[in-house]
């Protein structure tokens with residue numbers, strides 16, 4: 001077993017192990033991938049303030065997200081088709097999250113179903129909702145999440161239509177993979193992945209296939225999304241969904257202070273500052289650059305979380321010190337899952353936890369609640385170089 005010390009180690013193994021179609025799906029941003037790249041490179045622009053001779057014993061990364069205790073404020077983000085990265089991927093990731101003491105979010109577009117994950121875990125997980133034109137189906141999804149005792153509904157607002165990702169279109173992305181000469185040649189080199197997949201509980205969209213009648217073929221994902229997702233979603237509908245759910249609601253995909261104020265108005269328990277990992281509006285600001293203006297607008301009235309671009313515990317620490325109360329990781333845990341299943345997700349969480357803990361110590365901090373902008377060196381123009389066009 002190779003020695004794994006950083007997320008990049010998991011990514012290298014993941015790339016070798018998983019069919020190209022699913023690696024490309026994970027590793028893509030939309031169009032030129034500018035936002036995808038800047039999500040990470042903008043973290044590098046922020047520097048940390050080293051402090052010394054501070055008692056660093058008794059450190060803790062423990063915190064809370066929406067009132068729930070977490071071993072560190074890092075949740076697993078909803079990732080569609082996780083069960084194609086590794087057999088029963090959602091079950092495995094949820095189990096790793098539970099054992100580590102961090103929240104797991106199940107995507108509407110998962111392979112394992114809500115019920116599969118509920119059956120395989122004891123800690124409550126979060127369910128991420130995409131709204132479809134078929135409102136009865138959306139109501140049934142909400143009811144299923146209630147029956148599974150999900151402890152939060154994460155409503156994603158930045159994907160009613162799919163940002164164009166060139167490779168997915170060229171690869172003919174689907175679940176399960178369509179057998180063409182190209183995919184067969186590639187799958188033949190991924191025999192370990194294939195063998196495990198043969199034993200998987202599911203190989204198609206578990207929340208969708210068999211649960212709705214009259215939904216057409218899911219094999220052309222972008223066309224299917226365009227056909228099924230509800231393009232009329234607006235703040236009124238968001239408010240209604242919140243009411244229908246009746247529990248904690250996290251609104252995901254907020255990148256603008258005006259939208260953050262709307263999220264506040266509809267009574268969100270938390271918002272996730274996110275550009276969907278650079279997969280939707282290419283050319284949008286990175287999440288970490290968008291964060292300060294959103295905190296200024298609503299930070300004292302609603303819990304603000306952040307995702308997109310986090311690849312290390314140092315990135316987590318920078319987001320928290322900037323003022324976020326929690327973070328989500330997407331690709332960082334998928335690399336681990338694809339590389340070595342549940343063990344790999346645990347490894348990814350351990351890597352991030354260790355980096356976060358050591359960085360806290362070297363910054364002279366002993367707990368998450370005390371992190372703040374005093375820990376950071378932020379370029380003067382960090383948020384100010386881009387003014388809105390008003």
Ligand SMILES: Cc1cc2nc3c(=O)[nH]c(=O)nc-3n(C[C@H](O)[C@H](O)[C@H](O)COP(=O)(O)O)c2cc1C
Pocket residue numbers: 025026027039077078079080081107108109128156252274275276277278279307308309310328329330331332
């Ligand atoms: C392969 C992949 C699939 C995703 N699927 C979903 C999804 O089904 N629902 C959702 O709300 N977000 C989805 N996202 C976005 C993630 O929840 C999260 O916002 C993003 O991955 C964060 O960026 P990071 O990957 O740089 O950590 C997906 C991201 C990736 C990489």
Ligand SMILES: O=C(O)C(=O)c1ccccc1
Pocket residue numbers: 080081109159162221225276279
């Ligand atoms: O790929 C994604 O980012 C995503 O959220 C999604 C959307 C529609 C279908 C599958 C995944």
